[in-house]
Amino acid sequence: MSAVAPANTGPTSIGPIELQGLAAMVNLLAQAGGLDALLSNRPSEPRDRRLHIGYSEAAERLNIPEKWLRERISTLPHRKFGKFVQFTEEDLRAISDMHFVNPGAVSEKDGESALMSLQPSKRSRKRF
Structure with a gap:
């Protein structure tokens, strides 16, 4: 019969090897910029802090000309700030x-335009 170790018998001591491994992991995360993201739930890449952007960057971000x-x-x-x-x-x-x-949904606007196209014109036709 095998002996089962009791669970949570008290604080366990961490040896020097475990501490070195933990320190190495923290160091790798800090170098990769992932430590800040893990600790604060923020994206690791730096965010653009500008409040406003111009035409060229807006078009680029929207992927349009x-x-x-x-x-x-x-x-x-x-x-608009003056002419800017x-x-x-x-x-x-x-x-x-x-x-x-x-594409699958029909909006009210589309339904109205379809009805408008079926109504007779208010213009009168000239008869000869």
């Missing part, structure tokens, strides 16, 4: 959400 963004600026959320147009993170998300397409 800058020209498209400039042509439609009057219908898109943005910030800037975008925030929320603006970029709103622009992306504005152009969400769900």
